[in-house]
Structure formats: structure tokens, C-alpha cells
Amino acid sequence: MNGNILNLHYDCSPGQVLRDPEFFTKKVPYMKAAGVKTMWLCDLVYGRWYGTAEDISRAKKMLEEEGFDVQVITVPLGHGSNALNGNEPDPSLPADWKNRVDVNGNRMGTTTCIDDTVIKWYRDALEIHKELGFTQVFHDDDLRLGMFGPDLQGCFCDRCMNRFYQAYPQFDGMSRADIVRLGTPGSEVRDAWETIQCDSIRRFVRETTPEGMTPGVMVMHCGDRRHGIDIAGIRKDFPNALFRVGESHFHDGAVNHPLYPSALKRGISKHLALIGSVENAFSETTTYPVGALSPENLVKKMKVEIECGLRNIFLMGGNKFYTDDFWEALIAARSELEELAASTPLPVLDGTPIEDDFIWHG
Numbered sequence: 001m002n003g004n005i006l007n008l009h010y011d012c013s014p015g016q017v018l019r020d021p022e023f024f025t026k027k028v029p030y031m032k033a034a035g036v037k038t039m040w041l042c043d044l045v046y047g048r049w050y051g052t053a054e055d056i057s058r059a060k061k062m063l064e065e066e067g068f069d070v071q072v073i074t075v076p077l078g079h080g081s082n083a084l085n086g087n088e089p090d091p092s093l094p095a096d097w098k099n100r101v102d103v104n105g106n107r108m109g110t111t112t113c114i115d116d117t118v119i120k121w122y123r124d125a126l127e128i129h130k131e132l133g134f135t136q137v138f139h140d141d142d143l144r145l146g147m148f149g150p151d152l153q154g155c156f157c158d159r160c161m162n163r164f165y166q167a168y169p170q171f172d173g174m175s176r177a178d179i180v181r182l183g184t185p186g187s188e189v190r191d192a193w194e195t196i197q198c199d200s201i202r203r204f205v206r207e208t209t210p211e212g213m214t215p216g217v218m219v220m221h222c223g224d225r226r227h228g229i230d231i232a233g234i235r236k237d238f239p240n241a242l243f244r245v246g247e248s249h250f251h252d253g254a255v256n257h258p259l260y261p262s263a264l265k266r267g268i269s270k271h272l273a274l275i276g277s278v279e280n281a282f283s284e285t286t287t288y289p290v291g292a293l294s295p296e297n298l299v300k301k302m303k304v305e306i307e308c309g310l311r312n313i314f315l316m317g318g319n320k321f322y323t324d325d326f327w328e329a330l331i332a333a334r335s336e337l338e339e340l341a342a343s344t345p346l347p348v349l350d351g352t353p354i355e356d357d358f359i360w361h362g
């Protein structure tokens with residue numbers, strides 16, 4: 001990748017491609033005019049296919065005929081809240097999937113513990129995608145074992161507790177609450193607990209990615225080992241892995257917060273330092289719920305992301321297509337954004353970590 005070139009990405013469902021009567025007459029021209037080059041088809045959500053393999057293959061081919069590169073994006077484990085569109089019921093997990101359990105022993109609805117069943121489901125689904133010709137898969141930012149926030153988290157279900165006790169007999173029998181209470185930064189128990197959680201996600205990525213495909217992990221905003229996300233570990237397993245630096249700020253309230261843009265910049269910079277390359281880093285640039293971030297603020301946020309060194313801008317639409325005003329703002333700003341990308345020096349990524357913690361605000 002030429003580091004000065006801006007690459008725009010967008011996602012949609014196979015159903016939108018196949019059944020939206022305006023998709024090719026209106027939406028494709030919008031996306032092309034805005035500079036979108038790669039389309040990510042979202043068809044695997046919490047253990048459910050959205051479209052048959054034939055639908056997905058047809059949608060892929062139709063988008064390729066329009067000149068897009070086409071890849072796949074999943075929502076693998078569930079967000080623990082209705083994180084789709086606010087007015088839709090939470091999807092229910094397959095009966096044989098187990099919810100994550102919090103530190104108090106409570107089941108967390110619409111989140112998933114990573115176990116053999118989940119791994120097999122995604123391995124089989126992604127094998128089919130490989131056969132359909134996909135070469136990259138991104139997993140949305142629910143590929144984690146904790147909610148947003150600075151606390152030590154993870155899955156505290158009986159199975160995960162037993163894995164922890166077996167791997168670290170010195171902590172056998174330590175209560176869930178004591179793991180968090182005694183797991184202060186730098187402590188042995190914290191490192192052990194984080195390693196168990198991070199190993200779950202590393203195993204998911206290792207065992208679900210078909211040979212020859214490149215995995216991508218959309219790192220949650222301010223996500224790190226506290227949430228089971230070990231960027232360095234995933235890079236060891238897949239040196240070419242893609243990462244989205246999860247920078248949040250999906251609505252005008254967050255963008256108008258006094259800690260913006262310092263929180264956004266810190267989040268991008270900390271993740272970029274761990275990723276080690278601009279080529280493998282992606283933004284998340286979206287409005288959530290739909291329309292909560294104004295088109296003007298979306299473009300302003302893109303400028304901050306470009307200035308921080310991001311050249312892959314992932315315009316995520318959730319499962320609603322951006323409305324016309326967003327595309328018009330993006331098209332109007334395209335030249336300015338491309339010039340900014342061309343003229344802004346890229347950050348030096350020499351492996352030096354950024355020690356300062358993330359800046360937390362909702």
C-alpha cells in the first residue's frame with residue numbers, strides 16, 4: 001500500500017446487494033463517488049448466516065463487476081446489548097452456544113463464551129467463504145471478553161474458571177471477585193488471568209481462519225489485554241493480521257465532549273504502536289445509532305484519523321445504509337481528505353509502546 005493513498009471501506013449485507021432496488025442505481029454510484037474501493041459483506045452474525053452461500057456468491061460477483069474488492073465481515077460473539085440498530089430485538093444465540101459470565105457469576109445475554117462449539121461453527125462458515133473466493137475476514141469488535149471500560153474483565157463461567165485453575169494451580173480456588181480485587185496492574189494473578197482470556201481469542205482467530213485467508217480483528221475502543229485482546233499475540237500468530245483501531249465517538253455528544261479528540265488520538269496511537277504498521281490498520285468511522293453523528297462531524301473525525309496516520313478508513317454502516325446526506329458530505333470532502341492523506345507524514349512505528357493509559361469517556 002502506498003502510505004499516502006486513502007482507502008475507503010464500507011460494509012453491507014448480501015440482502016442489500018440482492019434486494020434493494022436502489023442499490024445499483026443510487027447507492028453504488030454514491031459509494032464510487034465517495035471513493036469506496038472495498039466492500040465487506042456482513043453475513044455471519046452470532047452464529048447465524050444472513051444469506052445462503054449462493055446469495056453471498058452472487059452478491060460478491062455483482063459487486064466485483066462494479067469494480068469493488070469484496071471481503072467478509074462477521075459479528076462473531078455478540079455485544080451484550082442491542083448494538084445493532086436500537087429498535088430491533090436482540091438476536092438470540094444458537095441453543096448450544098453459552099453466554100459469557102461476569103465477575104458476579106451472572107450470565108451476560110447476547111455475549112458468547114468462546115468454546116469448541118463456537119470455534120467449529122466459524123471454522124466451517126469461513127471455510128465456505130474461502131471456497132467462495134474471499135481472502136480476508138474481519139471480525140467486528142465484539143471479538144472480546146469484556147465490556148468497554150478500564151477494569152479487568154473476562155469470561156468467568158465455570159469452564160473458563162477451571163481452565164484458569166488448571167493452568168495456574170497457584171491460584172486454584174481463588175474466587176472470581178478476588179481475581180479482580182487482587183489483580184492490580186503488574187500482579188502475577190492479573191497477568192495470568194489476562195493470558196487465559198487472551199488465549200481464548202487467539203485460539204478463536206487461529207482455529208477459525210482457513211489456510212490462505214487473512215484475519216482481521218476490530219479492536220474495541222480502548223480494548224487491550226484487560227478485555228482479552230492481545231494485539232501483539234495475534235500478530236505473532238498472524239503477522240499480516242488486520243486490525244481496526246476501535247475509536248468509538250459515534251455520536252455528536254461524544255465528539256462534543258471535552259476529552260475529544262485527545263481520547264480518540266490516544267486510542268489510535270496506542271493501538272497503532274502495537275500493530276506496528278499503517279498498512280494493517282483501519283479506522284472505524286460510523287454513526288450510531290444511525291444519524292447520531294452529523295455528516296459534518298463524521299468528516300471531521302476522518303480528518304483526525306488521517307492525521308493520526310490511518311489510511312484505511314472503514315465507514316461502517318451497521319445494518320442500515322448511510323443516508324444521502326452522509327454520502328453527499330463524503331463526496332464533497334473527498335479531494336480535501338485525499339490531499340490531507342497525501343500531505344500528512346505517517347507516524348514512526350518502531351515498536352515503542354505508548355505507556356500512558358487510554359483516556360476513558362463514553
Ligand SMILES: [Zn+2]
Pocket residue numbers: 100101113114155156157158159160
Ligand atoms: Zn467462559
